[in-house]
Amino acid sequence: MAEPSRELIICDFDGTISAIDTINYLCTRYTPDVFDELEGRLIGGDLTLEEVLRREIIALRERVDDLPAIAAREVPLREGFAEFVGWVDEAGHELVIVSSGFRQLIEPMLAAAGHDGITLVANDVDLAAGSGGVSFREGPTCTSCGQRCKRHDVASLRADRHPSTPVTFIGDGFSDLCGCREADRILAVGNLAGWLQRDGVPHHPFEDFHDVIALLQGA
């Protein structure tokens, strides 16, 4: 069990740590026909997020070689992330990245920016496979959204820590909608901030990780 004063900071990757969503970027650039169809079906509730991600990464794998290198080269991280990682270390908090995306893209992107060794919860894709090779982590179906969403990840990370450990969630989008509500405090950017505002869910908006440090320091 961690010390109670140590905070658990759970952070989404795509569109939060990365300045733009990696899969969205790669799809709009390399497989726009697939992207347009699938995103519409996600928002419309016709396909689950997992099914959309599975189809998107397979389409990309078929048409593009060396996706990790392209992602690491072309998708920037959000301003202030390096300083944030340093601050988390100094303050003695714990940072865990929880992503609905794929480890095989995220780890090279973090490594390219000099960030090895941050705990990462994500899914797996075999980028060399001709078919299949996409595996989503196990977990129960969420009773709220009907999908295997981040709610379970956040709840189980919390359950593994001291009961008084404060939990902060930092996110930007669709994949964070349920998970963020399991935290004590929500920092939101992008669509997530707008949706939480609309639904009257207390949160702290931010633009970059300098804002995040200031918000967490002020707490």
Ligand SMILES: [Mg+2]
């Ligand atoms: Mg995101």
Ligand SMILES: [Zn+2]
């Ligand atoms: Zn959910």
